[in-house]
Amino acid sequence: MSDIAIEHVRKVYSGGVEVIPDLSLSIDAGELCVLVGPSGCGKSTLLRMVAGLETVTGGEIRIGGRRVNDLEPVERDISMVFQNYALYPHMTVYDNMAYGLRNRGEPKDRIDAAVREAAQTLGLSDFLDRKPRQLSGGQRQRVAMGRAIVRDPTAFLFDEPLSNLDAKLRVKTRVEIRALQQRLGTTSIYVTHDQLEAMTLADKLVIMNAGQIEQAGPPLEIYENPASVFVAGFIGSPPMNFLPGTATGEGVTLETGQQLTPDRPAIGPVTIGIRPEHLSPSANGPLLLQVQVVERLGATANVHGVLKDTGTELVASVTGPDIPRPGDTLPLAPHPGALHFFSAETGQRLE
Known part of the structure; x- marks a missing residue:
C-alpha cells in the first residue's frame, strides 16, 4: 500500500484557463478517497493528473513517496477504471484481463493465476471465454475492474465507473467495489458526481468547487458539520x-x-x-x-x-x-x- 500526496498542484490550459488554482490533498495508504462536486469543478482533471493523462502546470504529486510529475502513466504503477469500460471487443474476458500483464512480459503461469484469482473474486469465472458484447453492463464493468486488479498496483483510480449502469445495478456494483477495496486494501481515488455514491463509498470525502477543496474528511463528519453553505447544500438528499x-x-x-x-x-x-x-x-x-x-x-x-x-x-x-x-x-x-x-x-x- 502507498500513500498519495498532492501538494500545491495547479492546472492551467492554453489561453490561460485556470482549472485548478492551488490544491493540496493527502491520501493515506489503504484509504478510499472520493472526489465529488458539480460538473466542471476539476475532480476528473485532478484524477487524470494523478494518472499521468494530464500534465501538471505546477506543484508536485507523489505516490508512495515517489515524485511522479514527469513519469508516463505506465511508470506510475497505478490502474485506472474508466466510465466506458474501455474493453477490447474482439478479445475474450480472459484476454482483456490478461492484456496488461502480457505487455509487461509476465510469465504465462503468473498471468493465468492472476486472471483466474481476480475472476474468482469478481464472480467472472464462468465468463472468461465470452466476448464483451455477450456480457451485461455490470459484468463489463467487473471485467474492467479485474483488468485493474491483476496488475496488483499501488493505487486504483476510478473515473465515474458506474455512470453507465442502471439504478439497481449501480447499487449492487457500488457494494462490490467497496467490499473489494476493503479486501485488497489498495489506496484508491474515486471520482463521482453522485453524492449518495460518495457518502457510502468514502473513507475520506473531498468536496470540490471551482478547482478548490471546500471540505475534506470522513463522510459523516462532513454531513453533520458542513464547512459552508455550498457543502451543506451539496451533501444530503x-x-x-x-x-x-x-x-x-x-x-x-x-x-x-x-x-x-x-x-x-x-x-x-x-x-x-x-x-x-x-x-x-x-x-x-x-x-x-x-x-x-x-x-x-x-x-x-x-x-x-x-x-x-x-x-x-x-x-x-x-x-x-x-x-x-x-x-x-x-x-x-x-x-x-x-x-x-x-x-x-x-x-x-x-x-
Missing part, C-alpha cells in the same frame, strides 16, 4: 434548507418575525441551515409550511412547499400516517440542536 435571519445572543429572528432558539447563537445576519429530516410537524411549530407537492417514499414523505408570508422554499421529511396534502398548512419545528449557522456574507460556517 433532499438538500439542506436555508433561511435568512438575524441572530442575537438569545435567539434568531426570521424574516417573518418568528423566533428560533439556537444552541450556538451568533451575532448579526446569518443563514440558518435545517436538514429536511430535522423538521417535525408540531402544533406550535414556528415554521408554517404551505404544502405544494408531496413525494411519497414508503414510510417517509418529502413535503415541499413555501413558508407562509415569505415564499421561501422549504422541504421537510416526515413519517407517520398523517401525511399532509397539497394546499394544507403544516406547522413545523426544528429538532433541538439541529440548526446550522453560516455567515450571511461569506457562506462559511459559524461556530
Whole structure:
C-alpha cells in the first residue's frame, strides 16, 4: 500500500484557463478517497493528473513517496477504471484481463493465476471465454475492474465507473467495489458526481468547487458539520434548507418575525441551515409550511412547499400516517440542536 500526496498542484490550459488554482490533498495508504462536486469543478482533471493523462502546470504529486510529475502513466504503477469500460471487443474476458500483464512480459503461469484469482473474486469465472458484447453492463464493468486488479498496483483510480449502469445495478456494483477495496486494501481515488455514491463509498470525502477543496474528511463528519453553505447544500438528499435571519445572543429572528432558539447563537445576519429530516410537524411549530407537492417514499414523505408570508422554499421529511396534502398548512419545528449557522456574507460556517 502507498500513500498519495498532492501538494500545491495547479492546472492551467492554453489561453490561460485556470482549472485548478492551488490544491493540496493527502491520501493515506489503504484509504478510499472520493472526489465529488458539480460538473466542471476539476475532480476528473485532478484524477487524470494523478494518472499521468494530464500534465501538471505546477506543484508536485507523489505516490508512495515517489515524485511522479514527469513519469508516463505506465511508470506510475497505478490502474485506472474508466466510465466506458474501455474493453477490447474482439478479445475474450480472459484476454482483456490478461492484456496488461502480457505487455509487461509476465510469465504465462503468473498471468493465468492472476486472471483466474481476480475472476474468482469478481464472480467472472464462468465468463472468461465470452466476448464483451455477450456480457451485461455490470459484468463489463467487473471485467474492467479485474483488468485493474491483476496488475496488483499501488493505487486504483476510478473515473465515474458506474455512470453507465442502471439504478439497481449501480447499487449492487457500488457494494462490490467497496467490499473489494476493503479486501485488497489498495489506496484508491474515486471520482463521482453522485453524492449518495460518495457518502457510502468514502473513507475520506473531498468536496470540490471551482478547482478548490471546500471540505475534506470522513463522510459523516462532513454531513453533520458542513464547512459552508455550498457543502451543506451539496451533501444530503433532499438538500439542506436555508433561511435568512438575524441572530442575537438569545435567539434568531426570521424574516417573518418568528423566533428560533439556537444552541450556538451568533451575532448579526446569518443563514440558518435545517436538514429536511430535522423538521417535525408540531402544533406550535414556528415554521408554517404551505404544502405544494408531496413525494411519497414508503414510510417517509418529502413535503415541499413555501413558508407562509415569505415564499421561501422549504422541504421537510416526515413519517407517520398523517401525511399532509397539497394546499394544507403544516406547522413545523426544528429538532433541538439541529440548526446550522453560516455567515450571511461569506457562506462559511459559524461556530
